[in-house]
Amino acid sequence: MALLASGTLPAKEEVAAYRVLVHVSPLAYLPRLVVALWAYSRQEFSDQPERVLALHVESVVAAKQLYAMEPERAGLLVESLIEYRKQLVLLDRPGEVRAVDEEIALVARAASLM
DSSP: OHHHHHTOSOHHHHHHHHHHHTTTOHHHHHHHHHHHHHHHHHHHOTTOHHHHHHHHHHHHHHHHHHHHHOGGGHHHHHHHHHHHHHHHHHTTOHHHHHHHHHHHHHHHHHHHTO
16 A cells, blocks of 8 residues: 555556455545556557557446446546547547447436436
8 A cells, every 4th residue: 555655656566456456445446446557558558559458448347337336436437438439549440439439428418417
């Protein structure tokens, strides 16, 4: 915990720690895992687009878990979906991009009703 708070862990180790901690306290660590996954994908895998995509999928899953527990955290889910969408565009997957666009719109609409 102290190392995480210090900000000195490499992205890989930070993600590994958050993957464990989300089981202890999901509300506290899911948002941190989502953001750490974005950073990890950029820092370590910019030359491996499929790996980046997998990390973005993991971030979307984590953001959806948080959203299920706290719907007012819709913004993080939308951000995660946008990051995922960007990677799909880079990989030229238009069908999946359209599906993500629809999901972003759905979450954004639901969030505006709160």
